[in-house]
Amino acid sequence: MVSGKGGTGKTTVAAALALALAREGRRTLLVEVEGRQGLAQLFGAEALPYEERKIAVAPGGGEVFALAIDAERALLDYLQMFYKLGSAGRALKKLGAIDFATTIAPGLRDVLLTGKACEAVRRKDKTGRFVYDHVIMDAPPTGRITRFLNVNDEVAGLARFGPIHNQAQAVMKVLKSPETAVHLVTLLEEMPVQETADGIAELREAGLPVGRVVVNMVRPHHLDEDTLRAAAGDHRAGVAQALSRAGLGGSRRGGLAERLVDPLVAQAAEHAGRVELERTQRAVLNGLDVPAYELPLLGTGMDLAGLYALAKDLRKQTVAE
Amino acid sequence: MSEGVDTVGLDTPPRLAVDRLLDDPETRIIVCCGSGGVGKTTTAAALGVRAAGRGRKAVVLTIDPARRLAQSMGIDSLDNTPRKVDSVGADGGELHAMMLDMKRTFDEIVEAHADGERAQAILANPFYQSLSAGFAGTQEYMAMEKLGQLRARDDWDLIIVDTPPSRSALDFLDAPKRLGSFLDGKFIRVLMAPAKVGGRAGMKFLNVGMSMMTGTLSKLMGASLLKDVQTFVAAMDTMFGGFRTRADATFRLLQAPGTAFLVVAAPEPDALREAAYFVERLAAESMPLAGLVLNRVHGSGADQLSAERALAAAENLEEGCIVDQESGKAGLRDAAAEAAGTSAETPETGSPTAARDTAEVDTYDEDGAHQADGTDTADDAITVDVITAGLLRLHAERMQVIARERRTRDRFTSLHPEVAVAEVAALPGDVHDLAGLRAIGERLAAGVPAGA
Ligand SMILES: Nc1ncnc2c1ncn2[C@@H]1O[C@H](COP(=O)(O)OP(=O)(O)OP(=O)(O)O)[C@@H](O)[C@H]1O
Ligand SMILES: Nc1ncnc2c1ncn2[C@@H]1O[C@H](COP(=O)(O)OP(=O)(O)OP(=O)(O)O)[C@@H](O)[C@H]1O
Ligand SMILES: [Mg+2]
Ligand SMILES: [Mg+2]
Numbered sequence: 043m044v045s046g047k048g049g050t051g052k053t054t055v056a057a058a059l060a061l062a063l064a065r066e067g068r069r070t071l072l073v074e075v076e077g078r079q080g081l082a083q084l085f086g087a088e089a090l091p092y093e094e095r096k097i098a099v100a101p102g103g104g105e106v107f108a109l110a111i112d113a114e115r116a117l118l119d120y121l122q123m124f125y126k127l128g129s130a131g132r133a134l135k136k137l138g139a140i141d142f143a144t145t146i147a148p149g150l151r152d153v154l155l156t157g158k159a160c161e162a163v164r165r166k167d168k169t170g171r172f173v174y175d176h177v178i179m180d181a182p183p184t185g186r187i188t189r190f191l192n193v194n195d196e197v198a199g200l201a202r203f204g205p206i207h208n209q210a211q212a213v214m215k216v217l218k219s220p221e222t223a224v225h226l227v228t229l230l231e232e233m234p235v236q237e238t239a240d241g242i243a244e245l246r247e248a249g250l251p252v253g254r255v256v257v258n259m260v261r262p263h264h265l266d267e268d269t270l271r272a273a274a275g276d277h278r279a280g281v282a283q284a285l286s287r288a289g290l291g292g293s294r295r296g297g298l299a300e301r302l303v304d305p306l307v308a309q310a311a312e313h314a315g316r317v318e319l320e321r322t323q324r325a326v327l328n329g330l331d332v333p334a335y336e337l338p339l340l341g342t343g344m345d346l347a348g349l350y351a352l353a354k355d356l357r358k359q360t361v362a363e
Numbered sequence: 364m365s366e367g368v369d370t371v372g373l374d375t376p377p378r379l380a381v382d383r384l385l386d387d388p389e390t391r392i393i394v395c396c397g398s399g400g401v402g403k404t405t406t407a408a409a410l411g412v413r414a415a416g417r418g419r420k421a422v423v424l425t426i427d428p429a430r431r432l433a434q435s436m437g438i439d440s441l442d443n444t445p446r447k448v449d450s451v452g453a454d455g456g457e458l459h460a461m462m463l464d465m466k467r468t469f470d471e472i473v474e475a476h477a478d479g480e481r482a483q484a485i486l487a488n489p490f491y492q493s494l495s496a497g498f499a500g501t502q503e504y505m506a507m508e509k510l511g512q513l514r515a516r517d518d519w520d521l522i523i524v525d526t527p528p529s530r531s532a533l534d535f536l537d538a539p540k541r542l543g544s545f546l547d548g549k550f551i552r553v554l555m556a557p558a559k560v561g562g563r564a565g566m567k568f569l570n571v572g573m574s575m576m577t578g579t580l581s582k583l584m585g586a587s588l589l590k591d592v593q594t595f596v597a598a599m600d601t602m603f604g605g606f607r608t609r610a611d612a613t614f615r616l617l618q619a620p621g622t623a624f625l626v627v628a629a630p631e632p633d634a635l636r637e638a639a640y641f642v643e644r645l646a647a648e649s650m651p652l653a654g655l656v657l658n659r660v661h662g663s664g665a666d667q668l669s670a671e672r673a674l675a676a677a678e679n680l681e682e683g684c685i686v687d688q689e690s691g692k693a694g695l696r697d698a699a700a701e702a703a704g705t706s707a708e709t710p711e712t713g714s715p716t717a718a719r720d721t722a723e724v725d726t727y728d729e730d731g732a733h734q735a736d737g738t739d740t741a742d743d744a745i746t747v748d749v750i751t752a753g754l755l756r757l758h759a760e761r762m763q764v765i766a767r768e769r770r771t772r773d774r775f776t777s778l779h780p781e782v783a784v785a786e787v788a789a790l791p792g793d794v795h796d797l798a799g800l801r802a803i804g805e806r807l808a809a810g811v812p813a814g815a
Contacts, residue, residue: 269753306755313757
């Protein structure tokens with residue numbers, strides 16, 4: 043399960059992880075639950091139907107499949123499975139009953155989504171081998187993840203018996219097992235880190251398995267702190283000379299090099315401030331006692347090549363442990 | 364283009380005149396929308412602070428503000444009513460702020476529209492509780508509801524509304540209607556009064572259909588839930604029309620001339636794509652758009668130095684260091700000699716290597732460092748070269764960010780050249796106090812990012 047604050051890179055990290063885990067001929071399934079077609083967009087594919095499709099081949103021959111789960115369709119599938127509804131199912135749909143059922147009981151919706159994912163986790167082929175080595179879900183954000191995964195309580199309260207109730211129970215068993223890990227993606231910024239801390243506490247309290255913190259979009263630091271201090275302090279004159287030596291104009295007062303010093307030092311100070319903030323946030327993350335992966339900020343924006351680069355990076359980190 | 368806009372030129376978008384918007388007594392409501400995390404709450408709060416400082420009696424309705432920001436405005440206690448924020452008003456202006464409590468707002472509607480016993484029954488209903496605590500769209504609906512309430516009180520001459528953190532700005536407009544039509548939906552009506560749906564002839568068929576469906580649903584969800592829903596629906600009977608009517612009334616309020624929408628976006632493709640959708644949607648709904656706030660834009664005080672030149676110069680300095688270190692003393696002496704250099708002026712446009720090769724370097728007037736002992740100066744020169752190379756790399760990175768952001772902005776501007784834009788520089792740290800909000804307010808009013 044890949045969760046995290048909105049916009050921190052859940053979809054990207056989930057996809058990179060699916061690629062990374064699809065090593066040496068393994069097969070992974072990437073699951074999307076929010077109906078946003080984020081995976082299709084990321085892989086530059088057509089909108090995903092409610093059907094498992096091969097979406098990428100990992101280096102070394104592994105395969106990544108993708109599935110966009112639609113709660114309404116999943117409910118109709120279940121109705122079909124348990125009640126052989128046939129045309130009555132369509133009638134229910136027409137009246138808005140399906141919409142109604144999936145919306146009034148958010149727990150029901152989540153049972154269907156997690157249920158479908160768990161079905162894929164447990165599915166075996168004819169030879170008794172698991173169809174997927176890993177199932178990775180681009181899960182709801184941190185604020186909703188515990189409730190989303192902890193459907194059991196929710197549903198047990200609302201639907202005290204029936205197939206949905208049993209289904210929820212079975213799903214919870216998988217979700218609470220060591221086979222599941224909830225990874226939380228964060229940036230080195232105050233709010234996402236705070237949300238990560240809150241999320242971990244909630245997950246732990248609910249007995250759900252916390253996996254890794256994935257620190258995403260980590261920026262390179264060109265200057266260490268001493269250097270920064272030196273630049274901002276008594277080296278201004280030297281910096282002007284160095285700029286000049288590097289061909290950037292005169293270092294005399296009013297010369298280009300001399301005029302560059304102030305803004306460059308100001309930028310460095312800003313950078314230092316950010317480095318300091320990041321250090322603070324890193325310390326908070328360290329205090330959470332959850333191992334972390336780290337992914338760099340791709341300066342040129344995200345594309346398929348970038349995604350594969352992140353996957354490679356993740357693979358190194360998952361292998362290293 | 365209406366008020367609050369200065370036209371600058373053809374290739375740059377018109378500039379959004381934020382102060383004119385805030386000062387105009389006709390402006391009664393400002394709505395800050397945009398996709399998740401772009402700075403809606405920050406912008407709303409900053410506008411409130413600035414408006415109060417310019418003599419308006421303003422109230423800002425925030426939604427899920429960051430903890431420290433809420434604390435700095437004294438609204439970290441959730442009591443769902445506006446509180447005066449100390450020491451921000453000037454010229455008779457005041458700022459009041461509140462944080463939306465969506466459940467409380469929902470409860471208040473129920474309490475206001477149902478008599479005691481019935482209200483209690485609704486509030487205790489498990490279905491109501493799940494609906495009011497986290498139903499998709501409830502937050503948007505309640506934000507609208509609260510806006511309507513604040514407007515009706517008429518205690519403020521300017522209401523600034525933040526919008527919920529949804530992935531799409533459009534949710535703010537769509538969700539209330541969705542909730543309204545859900546509460547008004549066919550299925551709910553069927554549950555309430557199956558007999559009314561068909562005529563006499565259809566009744567038997569429908570009743571059979573109904574019992575099959577309710578039967579299925581109760582098997583699925585458990586009979587108790589369905590019963591809860593039915594009780595809830597019965598209890599809310601008189602209020603359903605009310606929800607729709609209220610949502611419609613607030614919707615009309617948003618179309619009124621005193622309302623101004625500000626679309627907030629970060630200079631990133633996703634956020635600006637959302638902003639473009641939203642701009643189009645506002646036009647379709649005849650809702651008045653004041654402009655786009657492009658938040659967290661990067662600038663540079665050294666933007667005359669391109670990324671390419673900065674990188675080339677950095678490499679040049681770094682190469683110098685390696686050479687110096689490899690060639691030992693001789694290199695150090697070279698560096699020292701160079702640092703001491705001649706005083707010939709290097710041409711501003713000189714190529715990066717030219718200066719090194721010809722050692723045309725100024726001495727820095729107030730700096731006596733080059734006169735110190737040769738070896739020390741050489742070490743210093745290397746250190747300084749490393750530092751300077753770092754500064755240059757940092758700058759190159761900044762210039763690349765600026766170029767990328769500008770391209771992204773231009774794409775939006777070419778789609779919507781009529782939309783006025785205020786660019787707000789990215790502050791180095793988070794915005795979590797009144798000083799930070801004031802700084803954002805100043806940048807909003809200036810509309811162009813100051814060299815960072
Ligand atoms: N390491 C990275 N380097 C550069 N850009 C990145 C990186 N990770 C993610 N992004 C970009 O950040 C943006 C947000 O990423 P993504 O859509 O994966 O986040 P999300 O958490 O799934 O968002 P949402 O909450 O909207 O679902 C995207 O534009 C993505 O391309
Ligand atoms: N111009 C700016 N410079 C630096 N930081 C900023 C700026 N604007 C906003 N921020 C920071 O960005 C973060 C997100 O801002 P904010 O909470 O206002 O966004 P939002 O759009 O309301 O998010 P959500 O959709 O989650 O409600 C905050 O930490 C805030 O301090
Ligand atoms: Mg996503
Ligand atoms: Mg917000």
